Amino acid sequence: WERTSVNHTIGQRRAITGNEAWRGRTMQEIVAWQYGSEAPIPNIHLLAGTGYNEPGTDDTVPSWARAQIVANPGAWPLSLDGSKGTRYPMSPELLAAVRRHRNEVFDPSTRFDQVFGHADRIARWKELRGTPQERIEGLDLIQKLMVYPNSAAVPLEQYGLASSPLGEAVRAVFPDYATDPLHANAALAFLLIKYGVSVSVTLGPSFDFVLGAGEGDGGSTLPINSVRNPPLAFDISHQGHRAGQSVVWDRLYKVVDGLSALLSSEDFGDGTSLWDRTMIYLASDFGREKRRPENAPEWGTGHHVNNGIMVCSPLVAGNTVRGGVDPDTGLTYGFDPATGAPEPGRTMEEGEIFSGLLGALGVDTSGSGLPDVPCMKA
Known part of the structure; x- marks a missing residue:
């Protein structure tokens, strides 16, 4: 598809709104509104400070469908109960009395x-x-969403708490949950979906440098494969395109694979799995320049409006490329919205891809004015 900005924040926002294609609603808000009315916190963002977190501009979107940003996924579950997790927890009756006094006497x-x-x-x-x-506290999310096990560093049992019943399984798939923010995000994302807390979860690598736990000995070089996240994530491509893209894509593929495996192991209740109803949309800000100095083993690339997306989901046609890549320029081209047949020379607009993704998710877009892109459905 052809993007309309190479500014990070603007490009990120347009990746989730289709460039304000449907009254400025974000994809996360739309999904939360359609599917999350019964979920306690339907739209959760596990990263902050990006265009992917910006709220939509449609005031008709209900407040409960808007984003709840979580800055620290490891500690956040502790905020989901007003009494549990303290050394001297209040009884439910006393806590209710304190809150009643606050609401009826103190605040007014x-x-x-x-x-x-x-x-x-x-x-x-x-x-x-x-x-x-009250509903959130009644669901015991302070424990169900707790990825950490009991330990000297995180003495859950000392405060009357325990790790999530699925904590061991999640930690096996995302073992760097304590040191790698992306692993921590992915671990919590699975638990949020598994326990029906959310229907839309936003996560991704940050711009921060992440070194593997215990890696590096203070020398002048880092051990091979010790860097978990390069500075600026994909934007390290300004300095080193090949290495930067390789590291971050490898990172994302492993997270997608882990989430797919965990979600596939959970029954939705009708013989299908949670994965059967999941879409992972790997959104990006924009594309990169398609040029490499002759025979250069490494090189830098700038921003480019020509771009593509990756979607991993049983809801879309698997092992399928829509559109193609011009071998002479390296630039992508579009496809017929109805059949998916490649059309060299055609560029897909942001609103078309946005609409196609919503269609694959089964979102009712009647009255939206969005173009119909049925070929993106499975």
């Missing part, structure tokens, strides 16, 4: 509440502290 008496108490955002905040909070 403050100057802040008297001035701002009827503002929409404060009203929403008060609502969240009621039934939604």
Whole structure:
């Protein structure tokens, strides 16, 4: 497809809105709205500070379908209960009495509440502290989502807690959960889907440099394969395209494979697995320049509007390429939206790919004005 910006934040946002194709709604909001009305926190983002996290601009999207950003997936479950996980937890009856006093006596008496108490955002905040909070606490997510095992460093049992029932299985697939943010994100992403907490989870590599635990001895060089995430992730391609792309793609493939394996092992309840109902969309900001100095073993590349996407899912046609690559230029070209037949010279717009992905997810797009791209469905 052909992108419309080579700015990181703008490109990221347009990858999830199709360049504001449907009233500025994000793909995550749309999926949460359609499928997540019964989920406690339907739209969770496990990374922050990117265009992928930006909210949509359609005010009709319900607040419960908007993103909940989680900055630290390892510690976040501890925030999901108001009493558990403390050395001297309150009884449910005492906690309820304290909250009732806060809501009925303390808050109304403050100057802040008297001035701002009827503002929409404060009203929403008060609502969240009621039934939604009680529901989350009742689901015991503080333990179900806890990836860490009990240990001297994380003494869960000392505070009356335990690791998730699926913690051992998740740690086996994503063993670097304690040192690699992407492994931590992927581990929590699976648990969020498994326990029905969310229907849309956003995760990905950060721009931060990540070195494997215990790697490096203080010398002038790093051991082979010790770098888990290069600085700037894919954008390290400015300095070293081949090595940077290889490291980050290998990283993403392993995470996708791990999530697929875990989700495939979980029954949805009707004979199908969670994986049968999952789509992993590997969104990107934009493409890279398609040039390599003659015989150069390594080189740098700049940003380019020509791009492609990868989708891993039983909901799309497997082992299939839509469009193609011009062997003379290295640039991608598009396809017929109805049949998927490659069409050299055609460029796909951001809104077309956005619509095709939503169609594969079974989202009702009636009245959206989006183009129909049926060939992207399985």
